[in-house]
Amino acid sequence: MQRNSLRKDRKLRGDSILSFVYQFVLVERSKNEYNGIREKVVPGGTGMKKRKIWKTLQGRIIIYNLSIVVLVAFIGSMGTYYSASKRSLEMTKQSIEDNIKEISENFFVAYEEMMNIILNCTERSSLDFGSMDFADQPSAKKQALINSSLMSDYCAISGYSKYINRLMVLDDQGHFIQSGNSPGSKDDARVLLETEWFDREAEKPADAYQLEVVDNPFFKKNGEKMIPIVRKLDVAGSNSKEGWGFLGFSAKLYEEELRKANNGDTMLVASQSGTIIAEENTDIYSAEELEIIIRDLLQREELSGVFRQNVQGEQCLIAYSHHAMSGILTCEIMPVRFISNEKMLITCLAVFLFISCLVVGTGLAVIFSNRLRKPVALLNSQVKKIGNGDFSPNPSIESEDELGEIGRGINKMSARISNLLAKSVEDEREKKNLEIKMLQAQINPHFLYNTLDSIRWIAVIQKNASIVKMVTALSGLLKNMAKGFNEKVTLRAELDFLSDYITIEKMRYMEMFDVEIDVAEELYQAKIIKLTLQPLVENAIFSGIEPGGKNGSIRIRIWREEEKLCISVKDDGVGMTEEKIQDIMNNPQKRKGDTMSGIGLPNVDQRIKLVYGDEYGLRIKSQVGEYTEILVTLPIEYGKENE
DSSP, rough: HHHHHHHHHHHHHHHHHHHHHHHHHHHHHHHHOOOOOOOOOOOOOOOOOOOOOSSSSHHHHHHHHHHHHHHHHHHHHHHHHHHHHHHHHHHHHHHOOOOOOOOHHEEEEEEHHHHHHHHHHHOOOOOOOGGGTTTHHHHHHHHHHHHHHHHHHHHHHHHHHHHGEEEEEEEESSSEESSSSSOOTTTHHHHHSSTTTHHHHHTSSSSOOOHHHHHHHHHHHHGOOEEEEEEEETTTSSSSEEEEEEEEEETTTHHHHHHHHHHHEEEEOOOOTTTTTESSSSSTHHHHHHHHHHHHHHSSSSSSSEEEEEETEEEEEEEEEOOOOTOOEEEEEEEEEGHHHHHHHHHHHHHHHHHHHHHHHHHHHHHHHHHHHHHHHHHHHHHHHHHHHOOOGGGGGGGSSSSHHHHHHHHHHHHHHHHHHHHHHHHHHHHHHHHHHHHOOOOOOOHHHHHHHHHHHHHHHTHHHHHHHHHHHHHHHHHHHHOOOOSSSHHHHHHHHHHHHHHHHHHHTTOOOOEEEEEEEGGTTTTTESHHHHHHHIIIIIIIIIIGGGGGGEEEEEEETTTTEEEEEEEEEOOOOHHHHHHHHHTTTTTGGSSSSSSHHHHHHHHHHHHTTTTTTTEEEEEETTTEEEEEEEEEOBBTTOO
């Protein structure tokens, strides 16, 4: 009971000293920390300059819409152009392919008729070939006329009779019967047998008789071309060992067919050997180029088709048909540029589509932008009013859409600004009163320091070591607290400040607790936020040691972990429950009147996080009846002693 009474008396005396300097600390701290400059709302302002159309919201909406329209129109037009161009190209390819197939089919019909005529001559029993051995006899002459007339009938029933130059049946003795559109002579058989190609043609198979163009042996001087067909025949009853049927038709058949089908493109007909039989509009290409094209077409596995190829530096469509039996190749070459008329039409269509989309898009953009401009103009007008100091709300800017939400926000903002202005006036009035009170309560710090120094020397003279010690510690605390709370100091300076505080508190509590400090020498220059350790020790005293009513100990340990500065303040007091820990951390003002600095644990944690980041800060570990430990982590930061 006596000890408790002494403690209470000491506490009252300590409180009286602290109350003495309270106003001094308040004044000094306010002088260092209250440096804000009041911002006043100045009504009025300059009006908005007239802006160019593309700098207005309406102009931007139009530009954005037009950009989208132009993009869509361009893509659509280009898509239409390429699709139509592709379709046109495909149709052109199909057209020339159909055209060349039709011509080739006509050539095949002529081929079949010629083959039928020669077969009729070589296989019909109505022709008496035995009379050829007795050509000088009257009966043989008569039979020869009959045979010739019959052969003429074979030619007449054909639709291509005018192209048949010579139809002849002959043997190896030079005897012959002939008909046709060209005059003959008695030497025709001999002339025919002496040609270089006769034997070759006679050896060709009947099922695939491939045609070949040769010079007309009967009229060499004219340079006329002829296509020969030679078939062996049965000469039984005759003295001859061999006999043949011969049909020669003019290459004009192919020339005229090409002429009838001519559409301005290059067209040609060639034999299996690559010899050109007929041609149209081939003067734009060299003979070498045409030869290469023919050779390539004859080597293709497909017998017909159409493809693109570069011919003499120009893209061309080449359609062809190669008949397997006759060997006749029909080909058409058309430059892609000949499709220009269709492409021009397609281009005009694409341009028209683009312009139409542009016009329609511009009209819609203007209409929609005008719909948006009115509410935006109202919002702009209201903002101007606010800028000029008129905070009255405008209900017309509120609607059900997003712009209406902005309008409601502006009206709410206007009301809040108006309230804040009124509050600001009241705050200014209170600050004026506070300044007056601060001036009234201001104490000259030099006078206070000198007074404390005088008290200390009186205590020295009277040999009262306790007063000397307490006054010295108090003077140090006041000097440090008057400099502000938020700057960074070295760990050594922070420990010196803490030492003064511990000195006062130990005298106040009659050496009720001991403090042990464990820190490595190299950490004394580490930077730390001012007044970080004092609140931790203060909490250990007030919340740990004092409630227990018995002596205790506080251990302060500071060490380094990698790039972190770790601080531990541990007491062996009454400990805390988790609820009390949460209460201390969540109620920073609860014990502010009992503390020296007014800085609680939440304040320390918040200041650390604000300065260094959320990964640093403070946490509390405690066991009821055993201990409480406060752990603080900071980044390692070094500085000089005098900083």
